[in-house]
Amino acid sequence: MEAGFDTGARSCSKRIMSKAFAIFMIALMAIQIVKPLGLPGLKKRGDFWKLAFVAMAAISITAALGHWS
Template sequence: MTILRAWHTAQFNQQDIADRSSMTKILSFVFIVIMALHLFKPLGLPGLKKRKDFWKIAVGAVLAILVVGVSRHVG
């Protein structure tokens, strides 16, 4: 009985890790698309008025991925 429970727990943890891993991939893709769009036509949001401000989106992407990574270890 305990072997079955341990196997089920291990399977659940692997699926949970895979879901969070896909979250970082999705975030990376979304931020790359936003950065590319901003280079062609600035978004016009506060702090993102000029094309050279695309680095701010990259900083936001790094912070968002960092939050997802930290949440993996906490939760």
């Protein structure tokens, strides 16, 4: 095997974690719309976009780090 070759089990767990994170963030956004979470900065229903921004930033950082390693 090559030194930089990624095994199937490792990449599978990365995909599962990525999907789990995405589902978790979508659930948080849905909950925020129905009943605000009440956390600082998330007091109104319209603040769900802040959760979307955090999710997009986290996914972007993860993708950038994945290309460098």
